[in-house]
Amino acid sequence: MKLVDVYRGDRVESSHFGHIAVVDSEGKLLYSVGNPKRATYARSSVKPLQAIPVVETGAADHYELSEQDLSLCCASHSGEAQHTDRVLTILGRAGIEDSSLKCGTHIPHAHDTYKNLIAAGKDLTPLYNNCSGKHTGMLITAKHNGETLEDYYLLSHPVQQRILKAISEVTDFPIEKIEMGVDGCGVPVHALPLERLAYGFARMARPDSLGEDRAKVANRITTAMMKYPEMVGGTGRFCTDFMKAANGRLFGKAGAEGVYLIGDRETGLGIAIKIEDGNGRAVYPAVLETLSQLGFLDEEQINSLMHHYRPVLKNARQENIGELVPSFTLQTC
Numbered sequence: 001m002k003l004v005d006v007y008r009g010d011r012v013e014s015s016h017f018g019h020i021a022v023v024d025s026e027g028k029l030l031y032s033v034g035n036p037k038r039a040t041y042a043r044s045s046v047k048p049l050q051a052i053p054v055v056e057t058g059a060a061d062h063y064e065l066s067e068q069d070l071s072l073c074c075a076s077h078s079g080e081a082q083h084t085d086r087v088l089t090i091l092g093r094a095g096i097e098d099s100s101l102k103c104g105t106h107i108p109h110a111h112d113t114y115k116n117l118i119a120a121g122k123d124l125t126p127l128y129n130n131c132s133g134k135h136t137g138m139l140i141t142a143k144h145n146g147e148t149l150e151d152y153y154l155l156s157h158p159v160q161q162r163i164l165k166a167i168s169e170v171t172d173f174p175i176e177k178i179e180m181g182v183d184g185c186g187v188p189v190h191a192l193p194l195e196r197l198a199y200g201f202a203r204m205a206r207p208d209s210l211g212e213d214r215a216k217v218a219n220r221i222t223t224a225m226m227k228y229p230e231m232v233g234g235t236g237r238f239c240t241d242f243m244k245a246a247n248g249r250l251f252g253k254a255g256a257e258g259v260y261l262i263g264d265r266e267t268g269l270g271i272a273i274k275i276e277d278g279n280g281r282a283v284y285p286a287v288l289e290t291l292s293q294l295g296f297l298d299e300e301q302i303n304s305l306m307h308h309y310r311p312v313l314k315n316a317r318q319e320n321i322g323e324l325v326p327s328f329t330l331q332t333c
Contacts, residue, residue, distance in 0.1 A: 043255030078234025079108025202270030
């Protein structure tokens with residue numbers, strides 16, 4: 001199903017197709033577009049669930065993780081100093097060298113960070129990987145449990161087995177049916193039906209059905225994300241801008257290849273979106289159009305996010321020559 005049109009002038013030049021599932025905290029599919037059962041690698045969107053064992057094992061308390069620290073464990077951060085300094089601080093408290101990070105390297109989202117590294121003659125390290133916060137959470141969990149650090153990223157490691165179990169339990173999807181792959185940062189990645197991913201975020205938003213202890217963990221994680229959204233993304237990033245605008249009601253997390261998951265604390269609904277061609281430029285217009293149709297954001301909030309909702313296309317002269325426009329209607333199930 002078509003989700004977003006790309007206009008050049010007055011003509012639609014391209015279109016992005018995709019799928020949406022909106023599920024309540026009881027697991028009922030309320031609205032959809034396309035195929036809500038499409039098996040989808042959650043990618044980084046599932047990081048809030050991957051953070052559950054960091055808290056449940058006691059590692060978060062043992063190493064005195066603040067709310068900012070816990071939010072960073074859920075991040076696909078920009079590699080700004082506010083992120084990398086905090087990673088180093090957490091690892092330092094645990095007595096772990098940053099060379100233990102197995103997330104690999106890439107150019108950070110924050111271009112100024114990269115320019116400064118080049119100017120200083122320094123090399124990129126895994127510290128600047130957008131997933132270094134998540135990997136830090138994994139490392140301190142292994143350290144706290146007396147487990148090996150050098151292979152924490154492998155599916156066979158207890159760290160990854162705890163994550164797999166938590167994802168299965170929160171999404172209420174059989175562990176043996178979760179399809180496994182390898183994520184861009186080297187850790188296991190999990191494929192589930194889109195509506196099960198939405199259900200997982202619905203339960204994170206209204207976690208009573210998870211049991212008293214896990215409900216406290218879920219609230220702790222999502223509160224940290226919403227209170228310190230700059231840790232989840234960074235300056236100018238959608239996750240950060242969106243959660244700031246949502247003002248403690250909604251939490252969301254982007255994933256590579258056009259995935260986005262959202263939880264709404266007020267209604268207990270979860271939303272999962274997948275852009276079929278994996279192009280991330282279509283995700284945020286689709287997210288905001290979904291929230292607009294559901295009435296979860298008011299006009300003022302939408303207007304503050306308009307540069308994400310209707311992204312402008314520019315040419316090489318930085319002239320406005322088009323825009324992305326959502327083109328779908330949620331269907332009642």
